[in-house]
Every structure is written in C-alpha cells, then in structure tokens.
Amino acid sequence: MPELPNLQNTKTPMPVQDPSVRAHNFNEVATGYTEEMAINEAKRCLNCKHMPCVGGCPVKVYIPEFIAKVRAGDFDGAYEVIQKSSRLPAICGRVCPQETQCESKCVRGIKGEPVAIGRLERFVADYHNKKTNQVVNDIQKNGIKVAIVGSGPSGLACAGELAQKGYEVTVFEALHKLGGVLAYGIPEFRLPKKILDLEISNLKNMGVKFETNVVIGRTITVDELLGGGYGAVFIGTGAGLPRFMGIDGEGLNGVYSANEFLTRSNLMQAYENNSETPIMKGGNVAVVGGGNVAMDAARTALRLGANKVYIIYRRSMDEMPARKEEIEHAIEEGIEFKILTNPIEVLGHKNENDKKDPKNGFVRAIRCIKMELGEPDENGRRRPVEIPNSEFDIDVDVVIMAIGTSPNPLIKNTTGGLDVNKYGCIVVDEQTFKTSKDYVYAGGDAVTGAATVISAMGAGKTAGNAIDELLKNNK
Secondary structure (H helix, E strand, O other), X not given: OOOOOOOOOOOOOOOEOOHHHHOOOOOOOEOOOOHHHHHHHHOOOOOOOOOHHHHOOOOOOOHHHHHHHHHXXXXXXXXXXXXXXXXXXXXXXXXXXXXXXXXXXXXHHOOOOOOOHHHHHHHHHHHHHHHOOOOOOOOOOOOOEEEEEOOOHHHHHXXXXXXXXXXXXXXEOOOOOOOOHHHHOOOOOOOOHHHHHHHHHHHHHOOOEEEOOOOEOOOEOHHHHHHOOEEEEEEOOOOOEEOOOOOEOOOOEOEEEHHHHHHHHHOOOOOOOOOOOOOOOXXXXXXXXXXXXXXXXXXXXXXXXXXXXXXXXXXXXXXXXXXXXXXXXXXXXXXXXXXXXXXXEEEEOOOOOOOOOHHHOEEEEEEEEEEEEEEEOOOOOEEXXXXXXXXXXXXXXXXXXXXXXXXXXXXXHHOOOOOEOOOOXXXXXXXXXXXXXXXXXXXXXXXXXXXXXXXXXXXXHHHHHHHHHHHHHOO
C-alpha cells in the first residue's frame, strides 16, 4: 500500500538565526533543513502526474522526481535528478524566487502553502556537497571551442551545458573574482561565497576554463574571439550599470548606487574588520527602492553598523517586487519601511562647522514627498502620484539608490552587427537566444535588463543547446 502524503497545510519551517543576532553578523540567515525536516516536507508533495511545478521552472528541473527521491531518503539520487537540468542547485535553492515560479504552480498551494521546493533543492545540494569529494568529470571532448563572456548565472549555466556536451569552453570575466552578480551583488548572509566557489569548481572539474581580468571590448573583442578559433560566443555580461533618479544632491558624499555599495561589501570584503576597502559605516541609512537589491543593501548597511535603516518605496507593500521572505527578514531585523514615499532631493550639511560647499559636502537628510496610488500604468500596476504639500525630511548620513540597472554599453559599442533596443539590451531570438550577429548568442540581464538568477540560467541553458545544434550541424 503506497504511503499517504503529509497533509499539513504549511511548509516545514526553515531554521533561521535569531533576528537580534543575525542583524549584527554576515553568517547565513537560514541554516537549512535537517534530513528529518527534508523528508517530512517531501512527503507533502502529491506527485502530480501533469507536474505543473516543472512548467514554472525556467530550467525545467524534474521536481516531483527529485522530491520522490528525498521522500525515500535517497538524497544522492535526488541530486542526480536535479543535475540533469540545473548546474547550480545550491545557488538556486537559496536565491531563486520559487514563490513566483515553481511553487506558484504547486497544487498544495490552492488550500495552503505550496511544497517548499526551493528549500528541498538547497538541502539536496548541500547534502551532496558536504559528503562528496570533488572528482574530475571524464567527458569526451569534441575539440570545438566556445567563448562565454561573463561568469554570472547565465554564463555559468551556458558553460555547464556546453561542457557536458564535450565543448572546449572558456569563460572570460572582467573582474578578478568569478561569479558575476552572484559574487558582487548578493550578500554573504544570503549566498555564502564558499557555496558559489564550490559550484564553480564543479564546472572546472567538467573542463571549463576561466580567465579573469579580461574586459571583452577592451582586452579582446567579440570579433577577435570569433576570428581566433572560437566557434561561437555567448554574451552573459549582465546589467551592472546603475541608474540614479536625477534629483539634486545625488553627487554628495554618502550617496551610493546599490551596485557600488554591495560590491564594496561583498566583492571587496569591506565588512571585515581588517578590510582596507572604504565604505561609510554607522549613522542612519536610507535605501531607495523595493526590490531584492534594495533589501540586500538595507540589510548589509544594518550589519555594517548603521544606527537606523529606512527603505523608501514609492508604492505600497503589496506592490513591492522583493521576495516576501526577504521583506519579512528585513522587518524582523528592525528595518523601517517608508512606503508610498518618494525622494525629491538629497540635502547636504549647511551648518557653520562644515566648511564644504553644501552641494559637494556630505549627506545630512533626504527630502521626500508622500504618494498615493492612481490609475494603472501600461503594466497594470497603479501609478504612484505625488500628494501636494506633503514634503518631509528624514535625517540620514548615507543614501543608497537601488532603483534598477541597465547593461554596460561596452559590448555593443565594440561589436559590429549586434542589435540592441532603446534600453541598451541585446536583441535576441526568443527561442534560441541568437543575436543579430552570426555565431553570437546572449542571455540573462544583458538581454532582459535586471531580472532573476534562475531566468538568466534558463537563458544560458537554452542558448547552450542552440549553440550545440548550430555547431554540430556545421562540422
């Protein structure tokens, strides 16, 4: 007689650090399931025959199959199932927005909470990584070289897909550290860098080569790669060019883009006591924006020693695009949300003890105006509208702008025949991710603008398969 499913309506809780403790350290917030917790949660899966959860996964992980293995206590078998579709499960299990993707399709979510697919994926990957010695993958190489530009999630996914098929893959990274946004953008308390390094080492064991400090478009161009023996090029350079609001005072000392602030902390270890990387710590901090990057910046500022941290967002909590879990964690840690509020100016010091020009001095406050939600915009979201005469100031020492990014223009400016749209994003075929230039493919944020890690991985995987189809037919 088959075992009955676990009919509890809520997810098995994820153990986490106490908020009063974690707000002052950079250790991972969630500590992960035990074996017993994972099996208990896996038993909640109904193993639906039509598998709606798989349709919600950008890389099409065989979710019911791997969960069935967890339910049976076969964690190694579960990892093998995941590896058929995803090369970075320990990362995806931590940072993917499962609640809007695979879990949003889960039947258990109709009358309760969906199965905790992301937590189970993380458990399986961590179990595998803790017990498995690294072994070089003996893959038969086909002698065809492919260049990957950028070592972020789309580039890593494409590299893994092609390496598994026997291609000689080289990943070119502009920075000194591999991982792209996974390294410079996501804080240690959400994605420990040892996890990222381990996932990258798995790709190295598959034969993928990595070259750092190579700026494509300066050190070498895409055309030179194609002319230098590479059969195809995949561009996964992300969207690392920060946006600002264009308001007065954004040039003051103490105003950061979220990219700069997080890069200083994550990539350059400014959070370490002996770090020589300059970053403003302490005081009051305002973070402008409502996405995951805003949450990361705010929670990082808190851990760096801020007295008070504010999230300033022009819409309501219901419209906030950040993951629900990240918002809840921020609230638990004491971050204050100023919703339906929009900055209109950053103010500098003007007292007699400050001899600097106020326009070039240090931040003393951020002037805001209250908002209300009006008619829906072209995306169906109610447009925020200013409430007249509702201006007020918030005393802060640091302002972090987390209002979005766009692709760096270097690639398009140095690559002939590469079409981009009005936002600077590379134009691709939606099915294959081929660009307008022959033998050049692209995916991730360089194509979509700032989006999710898993959608970038999905693009990299699809492009890898398309490159394989192209090159094996051209032999």
